[in-house]
Amino acid sequence: MEIIFKNVTHSYEANSPLEGLGLDDVSLTIHDKKFTAIVGKTGSGKSTLVRHINALLKPTSGSIMVGDREITSETNNKNLKPLRKNVGMVFQFPESQLFEDTVEKDIMFGPMNFGMSESDAKESARKMIKLVGLEEDYLDKSPFDLSGGQMRRVAIAGVLASNPETIILDEPTAGLDPVGRKEIMDLFKNLQEQGRTVILITHNMDDVANYAEEMVVIHDAKVVASGKPKDIFNDNKLLKNDILTLPRSAVFAQKLAQREFSFPQLPITISELTTEIKRQVHGD
């Protein structure tokens, strides 16, 4: 499903002295079946933006089209289930929302809430637990006996079990060890390659460079850039104004550029970086 934001503004605590803008006249298209990363400083409006996609927040003005469903300030809370079934959201620290007494019941809760039969939900739980890298015997355990990283995987399995077309991930790997982080990121990339739309909020610019096809930069509640990561990470205006930080490969290249190396375009992945270093050292 294509997602289109049209002039979306969202004010927090509207008409109170604490009124603040969460989103300021945002227009944006998130393409169907692509892997899109959303980046920006702490508090810039990233989470506010994605919460509009499944109507957890509604715009103060403007509209969002999610496929053929329109969300405006008038949208009421009835009939949101089909939308929320199709747009799965993995929140920050999703493990804090686990509540059932077994892992299986926790994973089954979402799909059954969206009308899946018990036997189908069981089957889905079995598939999903393996997909997120845990053995089937975890299904009988209490989620509260698991480590933080394992709980995170269970929570992700619970969102995937409803088989959403669009998956929104709000810093899904914060606090995971690097090996676990890579496994989870590879999983999301796989899901996208199988035909889903993946939207990832992250502070990790290496993940953006390694996994995302499209990138959106938010600053002070506005979308200030969107496009291919390679182009955006080479946008001097964004870098100069301290709006964006670079992947580690690009930072390394900048340092080499101070010593006789030249990079017409900064490399953003480690393979781009090392290929370019070899080429320049060999003097081609």
Next chain:
Amino acid sequence: MENIISIKDVTYTYPESKVSAINKLSLDIHRNEWLSIVGKNGSGKSTLAKLIDGLIESESGRIIVDGQEVNEQNIWNIRSKIGIVFQNPDHQFVGATVEDDVAFGLENQGMPRDEMVKQVDEALAMVDMQEYKTRDPQSLSGGQKQRVAIAGVLATKPSIIIMDESTSMLDPNGRRTVLNLVKQLRKQQDMTIISITHDIEETELSERIVVLKSGEVVQEADPKSIYNMGSELIKYGLEEPFSNQVASLLRDELKLPKGYLNEEELIQNIWKLSSKM
């Protein structure tokens, strides 16, 4: 070196769990040291932090903090010396506004109001959150909450700070700011820093790295020696430092020297090759 924390043969098993989360672990932490504790998710890092702060009680062994054994009798005294910033900031808010929240720890210490207001303002300024002082903490973003939680701990001027993945929600610049702040406070206030992290680059600032696996200390050395372990680090759930990863991909073809090269050393090496000296 004087030990501010001494852990001897400590074992802890979570209720209803068959394996111990911490297994006969011994570790000394020196006064004013910056110690990093690393290891996979589930290796026992956070459990160890909770044991030190007396949030859970060990089943055997002893923990001494600043000369006092962690037990029921000393617990409040010990906790007043330790500030912990947890990974998920949602779990640590009690106040209705950001400033109330930061003041909470100081109120517990019985600080007079005037002084408290001053310290809260100072702490919020250090993490660049003054303008949010009257906001409801629940209305903040994950990273902003993490900053407030850090301010709350700094305000109480603890002699030991335990940071449990507490920069995980910050953007890269925010993370640098917080780490520099901690570095500076450590010097000024003679603090001991225990940093639990997965970020290998963050451990560069520390003097010593302890690697945990299945509740045991499996490696203990200065950062450079740990980084020298190269791809072996992966089996402890860690990543090689970035300069190592780059060097590995270039080493054969550019005939780079063996062993760990930090970023500057690697750049020097590559530069020498390209300028054909």
